[in-house]
Amino acid sequence: MKRNRILSALMAGTMVLSLAACGSSASTSTEAAKPAETQAAATAAAPAGDTKKADGMKVGIAMPTKSLERWNRDGSFLQKQFEDKGYKVELTYSDNKIDQQVKDIEGLIADNVNLLVIAAIDGESLSQVLAQAKEANIPVISYDRLIMNTDAISYYVSFDNYTVGKLQGEFVRDQLKLDEAGDKKYNIEFTAGDPADNNAGFFFNGAMDVMKPYIEKGVLNVPSTQTDFNQVATPAWDTAKAMSRFQNILGSYYSDGTQLDIALCSNDSTALGVTQAIESDYSGTNSVIITGQDGDEANLKNIVDGKQTMTVYKAVANEAVATLDLGVALLNGEKPDEGLIKSAGWNFDCAYDTKSYDNGTGIIPSYLLVPTVVTKDNIQKELVDTGYYTMDDKGYPHPVG
Ligand code: BGC
Numbered sequence: 001m002k003r004n005r006i007l008s009a010l011m012a013g014t015m016v017l018s019l020a021a022c023g024s025s026a027s028t029s030t031e032a033a034k035p036a037e038t039q040a041a042a043t044a045a046a047p048a049g050d051t052k053k054a055d056g057m058k059v060g061i062a063m064p065t066k067s068l069e070r071w072n073r074d075g076s077f078l079q080k081q082f083e084d085k086g087y088k089v090e091l092t093y094s095d096n097k098i099d100q101q102v103k104d105i106e107g108l109i110a111d112n113v114n115l116l117v118i119a120a121i122d123g124e125s126l127s128q129v130l131a132q133a134k135e136a137n138i139p140v141i142s143y144d145r146l147i148m149n150t151d152a153i154s155y156y157v158s159f160d161n162y163t164v165g166k167l168q169g170e171f172v173r174d175q176l177k178l179d180e181a182g183d184k185k186y187n188i189e190f191t192a193g194d195p196a197d198n199n200a201g202f203f204f205n206g207a208m209d210v211m212k213p214y215i216e217k218g219v220l221n222v223p224s225t226q227t228d229f230n231q232v233a234t235p236a237w238d239t240a241k242a243m244s245r246f247q248n249i250l251g252s253y254y255s256d257g258t259q260l261d262i263a264l265c266s267n268d269s270t271a272l273g274v275t276q277a278i279e280s281d282y283s284g285t286n287s288v289i290i291t292g293q294d295g296d297e298a299n300l301k302n303i304v305d306g307k308q309t310m311t312v313y314k315a316v317a318n319e320a321v322a323t324l325d326l327g328v329a330l331l332n333g334e335k336p337d338e339g340l341i342k343s344a345g346w347n348f349d350c351a352y353d354t355k356s357y358d359n360g361t362g363i364i365p366s367y368l369l370v371p372t373v374v375t376k377d378n379i380q381k382e383l384v385d386t387g388y389y390t391m392d393d394k395g396y397p398h399p400v401g
Pocket of ligand 1: 070197269
């Protein structure tokens with residue numbers, strides 16, 4: 001009720017809509033935004049007066065864990081974006097513990113936040129606590145990972161998760177020219193993410209949909225026979241778990257000299273474990289194609305050193321900008337739609353999707369950003385020239401911010 005009054009007062013006051021006329025196109029410029037440019041985009045998107053309106057408003061940001069590299073970047077980008085616009089921010093990390101995240105969100109609600117931005121540890125475990133958020137009229141943005149089975153979610157901001165996996169599959173297909181394979185056959189093993197994370201299935205399906213026809217034709221062979229998501233999943237996206245599962249696979253199916261050609265890993269934390277397993281337990285001398293996602297520092301080093309072949313990069317600085325503009329619109333009592341993409345003036349690709357993400361209570365309107373394939377050959381262009389990373393004098397990239 002109190003929050004309703006705040007919102008009504010804001011709406012009746014000096015509200016300046018950041019939502020202009022709706023554009024029909026679902027995407028904007030194709031050029032990836034530099035962090036500096038994203039700041040500019042955010043500034044352009046937020047008309048003068050926003051800072052005044054932000055006075056006293058508080059944003060609660062719940063991130064899963066500091067132990068997986070990207071969430072540190074997400075947390076600090078989000079915090080900075082909202083603080084730069086004059087909002088107070090409470091940022092929590094829950095050590096990948098579900099109960100802890102529930103408590104942390106309860107704490108944010110008790111602290112009277114006006115908006116919640118949540119990257120869930122377990123997408124299925126937040127229904128009760130988010131019922132409290134709904135009761136308190138706090139809008140909730142499901143950040144990066146879709147929160148399931150709750151109608152308290154207003155919107156979802158993420159990258160196109162299916163495309164992330166598809167890019168990994170297409171990369172393998174193109175590297176090995178699978179369409180012209182003739183009699184050649186390759187051995188592949190899969191490593192997927194956390195079953196509690198709704199994204200993990202999208203990544204796996206995106207990759208598997210590209211790989212499956214080649215498995216069916218016999219061009220790709222899976223010596224372990226592990227091709228179901230549940231067989232290849234990695235609880236908590238944990239590097240050590242991915243490593244030990246892969247050591248078992250190598251010990252059971254490759255110790256007779258069978259050549260491993262491809263380790264298709266859904267992200268960088270799992271790719272790191274798989275790469276370590278290959279280094280310690282694989283006797284072959286060929287270089288194995290290893291995929292990943294995120295552009296974690298250790299993985300980029302491995303890419304430069306030729307130990308990992310690619311990663312799918314997602315500019316989380318832009319994800320934070322999209323979340324900021326969506327969040328400000330929600331705090332202003334608006335009901336954003338695809339028009340937000342144009343009115344915000346983002347200089348990165350984003351699609352408004354009202355079909356793909358059903359969280360069990362219905363479709364959650366989604367803003368989906370576009371991921372990029374990064375290899376040794378385009379690290380400079382995609383990560384350094386764009387301003388997301390700096391290169392040290394040994395030629396290794398380090399994230400900015
Ligand atoms: C994110 C990925 C990340 C993974 C583990 C997923 O939900 O979308 O970018 O690699 O979680 O942190």
